[in-house]
Amino acid sequence: MIGWIRAxxxxxxARVGLGILAFFALLAIAHPILLATVWHPGIYxxxxxxxxxxxxxxxxxxAHFLGTDxxxxxTFSMLLAGTRPALVTxxxxxxxxxxxxxxxxxxxxxFRPADRLLGLLVxxxxxxxxxxxxxxxxxxxxxxxxxxxxFGLLFGLLTGLSSGALVLRSQALPIMTSGFxxxxxxxxxxxxxxxxxxxxxxxxxxxGAYVVLGAAGAVVTQGFLSWLSYTATxxxxxxxxxxxxxxxxxxxxxxxxxxxxxxxALTLLTLGFHLLSIGFRRAAARxxxxxxxxxxxxxxxxxxxxxxxVAS
Amino acid sequence: MTGFLLRRLVSxxxxxxxxxxxxxxxxxxxxxxxxxxxxxSGAAEVREALGLNRPVWVRWWEWMGxxxxxxxxxxxxxxxxxxxxMSVLPWSVTLxxxxxxxxxxxxxxxxxxxxxxxxxxxxxxxxAATASSVFPPWLALLIINLxxxxxxxxxxxxxxxxxxxxxxxxxxxxxVLWLVVGGMLVGGLLLVAVARASRLGRKLWLVxxxxxxxxxxxxxxxxxxxxxxxxxxxxxxxxLPVLALGTTAAGEVILVVAAAMAGSxxxxxxxxxxxxxLSTAMIRRRHAGRATLLPAISRLAAGLPYALGGLVIIxxxxxxxxxxxxxxxxxxxxxxxxxxxxxxxxxQQRDTPIAIGALVAIGVLALxxxxxxxxxxxxxxPRVEAESGVG
Numbered sequence: 001m002i003g004w005i006r007a008x009x010x011x012x013x014a015r016v017g018l019g020i021l022a023f024f025a026l027l028a029i030a031h032p033i034l035l036a037t038v039w040h041p042g043i044y045x046x047x048x049x050x051x052x053x054x055x056x057x058x059x060x061x062x063a064h065f066l067g068t069d070x071x072x073x074x075t076f077s078m079l080l081a082g083t084r085p086a087l088v089t090x091x092x093x094x095x096x097x098x099x100x101x102x103x104x105x106x107x108x109x110x111f112r113p114a115d116r117l118l119g120l121l122v123x124x125x126x127x128x129x130x131x132x133x134x135x136x137x138x139x140x141x142x143x144x145x146x147x148x149x150x151f152g153l154l155f156g157l158l159t160g161l162s163s164g165a166l167v168l169r170s171q172a173l174p175i176m177t178s179g180f181x182x183x184x185x186x187x188x189x190x191x192x193x194x195x196x197x198x199x200x201x202x203x204x205x206x207x208g209a210y211v212v213l214g215a216a217g218a219v220v221t222q223g224f225l226s227w228l229s230y231t232a233t234x235x236x237x238x239x240x241x242x243x244x245x246x247x248x249x250x251x252x253x254x255x256x257x258x259x260x261x262x263x264x265a266l267t268l269l270t271l272g273f274h275l276l277s278i279g280f281r282r283a284a285a286r287x288x289x290x291x292x293x294x295x296x297x298x299x300x301x302x303x304x305x306x307x308x309x310v311a312s
Numbered sequence: 313m314t315g316f317l318l319r320r321l322v323s324x325x326x327x328x329x330x331x332x333x334x335x336x337x338x339x340x341x342x343x344x345x346x347x348x349x350x351x352x353s354g355a356a357e358v359r360e361a362l363g364l365n366r367p368v369w370v371r372w373w374e375w376m377g378x379x380x381x382x383x384x385x386x387x388x389x390x391x392x393x394x395x396x397x398m399s400v401l402p403w404s405v406t407l408x409x410x411x412x413x414x415x416x417x418x419x420x421x422x423x424x425x426x427x428x429x430x431x432x433x434x435x436x437x438x439x440a441a442t443a444s445s446v447f448p449p450w451l452a453l454l455i456i457n458l459x460x461x462x463x464x465x466x467x468x469x470x471x472x473x474x475x476x477x478x479x480x481x482x483x484x485x486x487x488v489l490w491l492v493v494g495g496m497l498v499g500g501l502l503l504v505a506v507a508r509a510s511r512l513g514r515k516l517w518l519v520x521x522x523x524x525x526x527x528x529x530x531x532x533x534x535x536x537x538x539x540x541x542x543x544x545x546x547x548x549x550x551x552l553p554v555l556a557l558g559t560t561a562a563g564e565v566i567l568v569v570a571a572a573m574a575g576s577x578x579x580x581x582x583x584x585x586x587x588x589x590l591s592t593a594m595i596r597r598r599h600a601g602r603a604t605l606l607p608a609i610s611r612l613a614a615g616l617p618y619a620l621g622g623l624v625i626i627x628x629x630x631x632x633x634x635x636x637x638x639x640x641x642x643x644x645x646x647x648x649x650x651x652x653x654x655x656x657x658x659x660q661q662r663d664t665p666i667a668i669g670a671l672v673a674i675g676v677l678a679l680x681x682x683x684x685x686x687x688x689x690x691x692x693x694p695r696v697e698a699e700s701g702v703g
Contacts, residue, residue, distance in 0.1 A: 012432040123327030124334065126682070127675040129620035132654060136339050136667070163614040170610065209571075216445055217618060223447050224625050228655075241450060263450035270445030271438075274567075278437060281571050 004205055007283040014279020017212075020272030024083050024265075031080035044074045046081035046235045057247070057255055067257040070247045075258050079265055081235035085148040086219055086269055092149060093218030094273070096156020098211040101164030102203060106195045108165075109172040122169070125162035131221050133158060138230040146231040148222070155218040164210045168203055175202050205284030212277035216270045223266045237262045313690055316697045320686050324679045329376075332672050336375060339664055340368050362388055375665075384669035387657070393669035396653055401673055402489035404649040406546075407553050408623050408677065409493055414558030419565025420608075426566065427573025427604070428596045437570055444563030448622070451556050452629035459552060475545050488542050491534065499530040501687065508691040553647050557626040564615055572608040576600035606693050613685045616678055624674075627651040650674060 008014045035041055043051045050056075050072040051063070060067045066075035104122065108115040137154060138146035146154075175181065181198055189197070225231050226238030240262035244255040358364075364371075378385040384393035419440075426436035479485065506522040534540050576582060581603065585595045630647040650670045658667025690697045 013437070016433065120323075120327060120330060123323060124330040126614075126616055127328060127331040127620075127678045128617050129624045129671075129674055130617055131621045131624050132651070132671060132674075133335075133338075135654075135659070136335070159617070162617045166614045167611065217621070220445065220447060221621065221625075224449065227449055228628075238447075241447065245449075245453070259450070259453070263447050266447040266450070267442065267445055270447075271442050274441035274445050275438070278441065278567070278571075282574060 004283060008205070008208065008279050011279040011282045013275045013282070017272045017275030017277075017279060020268060021087075021276065024087055024269055024272070027080050028083040028087055031077070031083065034080070035077075039074075039077065044077045046073060046078045049073050049077065057251075057253065057258075060257055066261045067255075069243060069255060069258050070251060075240075075261055078235055078240055079237070079261050082237040082240060082262070082265070085236055086222065086266070088148040089152040089155070089222045090215040090219045090269065090273060092152025093156040093159070094211040094215030096153050097160040097164050097214030098156075098207045100157055100160025101168045101210060102200060102207055104161065104165035105168035105172040105203060106199055108169055109176045109199065110191045110195055118165070119169075122161060122165045125158065126166065128158055128162055130155065130158050130162075130217070131224055134221060134225055135228070135230055138225060146225065148231075151222055151225075151231060152218060155221060156214055159214040159217060164207075164214060167210060168207060171203060171206050172199060175199055205280055208280035209277045209284060212273045212280060216273035216277070219266065219270050219273065237266045241266075313687075313697060316690060317683065317686060320683060321679075324682060328672075328675045328679055329379075331675055332379065332668070333372065333376070335671050336372055336668055337368065339668060340371075379672070384672060385665050387666045387669075388663050393665050396657065396666060397650070397669050397673045399486065400649050400653055402486045402493065403550070403647065404623065404627065404651075404674075405493050405677060406489045407550060407557060407627065407647075407649060408619075409496055410550065410554045411557035411561050411623075411626075412619070413496070414554060415561025415565045418558070418562040420569055422562075423566040423569025423608075424573055424596055424601050427570030428577050428592075428600055430574055430577055434570075436566065440563040440566035440570070442563070443559050444567065446560070448556065448560065448625040449629040451559065452553075452626065455552055455556050474549055478542060478545060483539060483542070485542075485546060488539050488546060491537070491539060492543055492546070495530045495534060497684075499526050501684075502526050504688050504691045550647075553626055553630045556630070557622060560622050560626070561619065564618065565612065568611045568615065569604070569608045572604040572611065573600060576604055579603075606689070609685060609689055609692070613682060616681060620674055620678060623649075624651040624654070628655060631655075 009018070035044060041049070043049050051068065051074070054061075054063075054068075056068045056072040057070045058064065058068045064074050064076065066079065068074055069078075104118050108118040134146065134151065134155065138151075176194075176199065181194055184194055184198055222231060223236070223238035223241070226236040227242045229239065229242065231238075240258055244258040244262065248254040375385050382394075384397060387393050387396065422436055422440070426434050426440075474485065483491075503523070503526055506526070531540075534543060577600065579600070581599055582595055585599050590599075627647060627649040628651045631649065631652045650673055654667045654670045657663045658670065686696075
């Protein structure tokens with residue numbers, strides 16, 4: 001476990017990606033603290049705040065880092081409020097994708113009869129345009145079914161069943177027929193031991209790459225659906241983009257500061273997940289990639305004992 | 313190859329039926345306030361007339377029967393669903409085909425380059441990750457604005473509607489779009505056939521000349537049908553969504569190809585090629601590129617749900633109804649594709665059969681794409697066919 005975390009973090013992409021995620025996590029934590037201490041809730045509340053001192057919408061100023069929208073709400077505060085749903089969705093979707101995909105891969109490689117059935121299910125899931133399915137699930141704007149938690153779980157389930165399971169199944173088959181698994185079986189390991197001791201540890205880095213991709217997809221899709229106002233969140237980056245665009249239809253003024261802030265936040269968070277995924281993928285690369293590069297300096301041979309003796 | 317493709321087709325159709333059934337049942341259960349409730353006090357009669365008061369299993373069985381005959385049932389307003397699906401399907405298919413072509417054409421060379429050098433935090437990879445993680449409605453907005461500033465207001469205005477005089481007489485846009493897609497498909501499969509032949513044959517110059525001949529012949533066929541100006545007009549209309557979806561698709565392709573190429577620069581066969589004195593470009597293209605094409609193709613096939621999701625999102629970002637910023641007055645750039653009828657007729661007007669019909673159409677599109685991927689895969693690697701024969 002520690003070993004492969006170190007292997008993943010050994011790659012620069014993973015460190016940058018993790019840094020971006022940590023930055024957003026900090027923002028999410030900072031928001032309630034800021035509201036409780038520095039910011040006056042009447043002015044900075046992301047849903048009802050209004051600053052009477054200036055006219056709205058306003059461009060970035062010292063009091064409002066990212067300006068305010070047409071209703072007088074502080075953009076920076078809304079942006080921070082949108083961080084938590086986005087992070088929760090992404091992380092939950094990623095973890096669910098991994099668990100579902102690993103389970104399907106383990107089952108179908110260990111129990112051949114299950115493979116046929118699961119194969120059909122994976123086949124069916126590959127037809128899914130996930131955003132539309134999420135839309136059907138959240139089609140009732142009044143019911144507020146798609147909270148970030150539910151959204152993350154469902155999205156993870158769908159992607160885990162489709163592309164995640166497809167890739168992990170194909171990775172699992174060579175492992176199950178490899179020499180070390182045969183050796184383990186001869187030594188008396190049963191199916192459960194083979195899966196938990198050999199299959200899953202070998203799959204974890206590959207799964208990691210897909211988990212994180214699932215998370216990235218979830219963040220974008222959630223933004224899209226809240227842009228269509230089909231999710232149960234009110235302070236959301238997608239909603240922010242929507243309002244920035246819609247305000248133009250009414251007032252003729254495009255709120256660039258709102259639009260850019262929300263769009264950049266969404267893209268940056270997704271990019272963080274993507275970079276982390278690249279790190280996982282590098283860590284999971286084939287063993288022969290660890291061969292020294294061709295242009296490496298040849299390692300000088302160890303001096304013989306006689307030579308050492310002569311030198312001293 | 314025929315037997316293999318037939319097996320894949322049958323298993324794909326089975327998956328498609330499972331998928332359609334799940335969607336039918338789920339949407340019946342979840343979509344709120346059924347169609348009849350719009351009519352207030354007359355709801356009971358409407359429900360009776362449409363047969364909505366029967367149990368869901370009965371309706372599902374009836375719908376399956378209609379699916380088997382190739383029709384998608386009728387919408388709640390009485391019009392056949394297949395008609396409204398077919399009226400928008402060519403737009404979605406063309407957008408998807410063009411964007412995937414753009415994505416592959418840009419993605420494979422760039423991905424190979426980035427993957428072969430394999431530097432930490434390579435700019436290409438970061439750019440690709442950004443391209444595939446950008447928020448699509450935002451990207452749509454950016455592209456529309458860019459088009460405005462780069463090509464100017466006048467040209468932009470022409471980009472968003474078709475030439476009225478030209479389209480007065482048949483063939484109409486849908487027919488022409490099908491011809492475009494058909495030409496791309498036939499040309500592409502011919503190219504794959506040539507690629508397969510080039511692996512077997514010796515006369516390389518003959519084979520190579522086909523790489524230019526086939527696109528030229530496709531263009532020639534279109535020109536001889538007299539639809540070339542119409543195609544140009546349509547391409548102008550569709551170019552902005554293609555640019556948007558192509559950008560995200562290219563990002564995905566670069567990531568996948570680079571992932572498959574990772575480590576190939578230190579692989580033993582590369583060392584052997586280097587020792588032979590081949591240039592880096594040659595090693596990248598001929599050795600590493602070919603060796604890593606197969607894993608890249610199977611990973612790309614696994615990314616199909618993402619691609620379809622991207623299609624739906626980009627389409628709705630460019631279909632004016634939802635609220636994309638539009639400099640020419642609100643909501644005038646209308647790209648009407650499958651997602652439009654899912655969103656507007658399907659959900660806002662609660663005409664569930666249309667939404668499900670459009671979903672089935674997307675499923676069929678996915679099935680066809682997977683069959684094409686299978687053909688390419690078998691053409692490049694005969695082992696795929698042989699292995700599937702065993703299992």
